[in-house]
Amino acid sequence: xxxxxxxxxxxxxxxxxxxxxxxxxxxxxxxxxxxxxxxxxxxxxxxxxxxxxxxxxxxxxxxxxxxxxxxxxxxxxxxxxxxxxxxxxxxxxxxxxxxxxxxxxxxxxxxxxxxxxxxxxxxxxxxxxxxxxxxxxxxxxxxxxxxxxxxxxxxxxxxxxxxxxxxxxxxxxxxxxxxxxxxxxxxxxxxxxxxxxxxxxxxxxxxxxxxxxxxxxxxxxxxxxxxxxxxxxxxxxxxxxxxxxxxxxxxxxxxxxxxxxxxxxxxxxxxxxxxxxxxxxxxxxxxxxxxxxxxxxxxxxxxxxxxxxxxxxxxxxxxxx
Numbered sequence: 001x002x003x004x005x006x007x008x009x010x011x012x013x014x015x016x017x018x019x020x021x022x023x024x025x026x027x028x029x030x031x032x033x034x035x036x037x038x039x040x041x042x043x044x045x046x047x048x049x050x051x052x053x054x055x056x057x058x059x060x061x062x063x064x065x066x067x068x069x070x071x072x073x074x075x076x077x078x079x080x081x082x083x084x085x086x087x088x089x090x091x092x093x094x095x096x097x098x099x100x101x102x103x104x105x106x107x108x109x110x111x112x113x114x115x116x117x118x119x120x121x122x123x124x125x126x127x128x129x130x131x132x133x134x135x136x137x138x139x140x141x142x143x144x145x146x147x148x149x150x151x152x153x154x155x156x157x158x159x160x161x162x163x164x165x166x167x168x169x170x171x172x173x174x175x176x177x178x179x180x181x182x183x184x185x186x187x188x189x190x191x192x193x194x195x196x197x198x199x200x201x202x203x204x205x206x207x208x209x210x211x212x213x214x215x216x217x218x219x220x221x222x223x224x225x226x227x228x229x230x231x232x233x234x235x236x237x238x239x240x241x242x243x244x245x246x247x248x249x250x251x252x253x254x255x256x257x258x259x260x261x262x263x264x265x266x267x268x269x270x271x272x273x274x275x276x277x278x279x280x281x282x283x284x285x286x287x288x289x290x291x292x293x294x295x296x297x298x299x300x301x302x303x304x305x306x307x308x309x310x311x312x313x314x315x316x317x318x319x320x321x
Contacts, residue, residue, distance in 0.1 A: 071209045072113030076201035085159050085181045085195070092176050094153035095200050099136060100125060101157030105180060108196045109156065112205050120150045122157075144169040156199060158182050158192075185256045186217060224262045233263040234288035234318070237275060238297030238307070245278035245310055247286065254292070263290070280312030291318045 076095045084090050099120035100106040106125050109118060121130050122137040136146040144166040147155065155170065155177045171177055178199050180192045190210055197206020235254035237246040248254035249267025252274035258265040266286035267276065276282060293307065301307055308314045 068107060069111055069209075069212060070113055070115075071111050071212065072200075072202050072205035074113035074116065077203075078201040080198055080201045082178060082195060082198050084177070085179045088171075088179075090176050090178050090199075092154055092178070092199055092201070097151060097153045099147060099150060099152045099155045100130075101137070101142060101155065101161045102180075103127060104183065105156050105158065105192075105196060106130060108193055108209070109200070111209050112197060112200055112202045114200060114202075120147065120152060122161075142166050144173075147175065148173060154178070154199070156180065156196060184251060184253050186260055189213060189217075221260065231263050231290050232266050232269070232286070232288045233258045233290045233292060234266045234283065234286055235292045236278060236297075236310075238293050238301055238310075240297070240300035240302070240306065246275040247272060247278050247282055249274050249276055258292075278311055280315070283312035284315050287316060289317045291316075 078095065079091055079093045081089065081091045095114065096117055097119045098109060098114060098117045100109055100118055101122040103125040106118065106121060106127055109115070110127075110129065115129060118130060118133055120136045121133050122142060123135050123139060124137075134146075134150060136142050136150065140160070141163055142157075142161065147166075147170055152175060155175055156179075157167075157177070158180045159182055161167065161179060167177060167179075178195070180195050181188060183189055183192055190213075193210050193213065194206055197203050197209065200206075235248035235252070235258065237244070237248065239245075247267050248265070249270070249272035250265075252267065255265040255268045259268075266288045267274075270282075270286055272282070272286075291307070291313070298304070298307060301310065308319055313319055
């Protein structure tokens with residue numbers, strides 16, 4: 001089985017006294033970037049073992065690179081007819097020139113063996129394997145003109161891809177566009193993989209990828225059997241270059257990862273909406289013992305020292321020894 005090494009899309013969530021990898025499901029538009037980066041915690045935990053450790057805070061932990069499995073052979077059985085997540089029937093006759101509008105979708109396409117068919121990507125897709133591939137968006141908004149210039153035979157995004165006018169224009173020009181469902185819970189992963197495999201005419205390999213993914217999820221969840229503690233965990237989306245600091249909460253996607261790993265998502269516990277602006281009052285009231293941020297976000301504020309300078313962070317248990 002071939003492999004592609006890349007930064008972890010498996011989100012590392014602190015659970016009890018150890019770190020557990022859980023498949024990423026943070027796909028909110030404010031956090032698309034988080035699905036493509038390793039995740040750091042300010043608690044001293046081990047990524048290699050489920051053995052309990054004394055916590056000495058703050059210490060940086062990063063997800064290691066992992067090998068993205070290449071399960072498929074890149075061969076399509078077409079034509080394929082599917083129903084896009086926006087309830088549009090789409091017929092695909094050619095998968096030779098693919099544009100991907102979401103990094104998690106790009107990973108699935110690559111795993112199914114179609115990396116060489118990708119000729120365009122959105123700005124949030126930052127896989128090293130696609131670094132030389134042209135971008136067709138500015139931020140989250142795709143440019144219909146940029147897409148058409150690349151002469152795609154297939155465009156795959158999700159229900160956040162837009163603006164709607166661009167999607168409509170491309171469909172009007174005859175470009176097959178399939179929007180996959182968003183992923184907010186672990187149970188949402190399978191429908192996305194199945195749809196993309198069907199779109200590519202690779203249903204058999206899609207089933208293999210589904211089985212492999214479920215095994216990985218089950219293995220991660222099974223490591224929680226001996227966990228006794230339920231730490232309070234805060235996921236903070238940080239983009240220092242734009243002064244954007246958001247606390248993940250209910251239905252942010254981060255809540256599902258934290259809950260699945262045996263923790264208590266502090267945003268959900270306080271009934272905060274997904275990605276509430278970070279304030280001193282909010283984070284102090286949340287009182288997390290562990291903070292999870294993306295490594296790129298952490299770097300954007302100057303590392304741990306910069307993180308401790310954000311509103312209220314220095315006052316919470318996660319920042320204290």
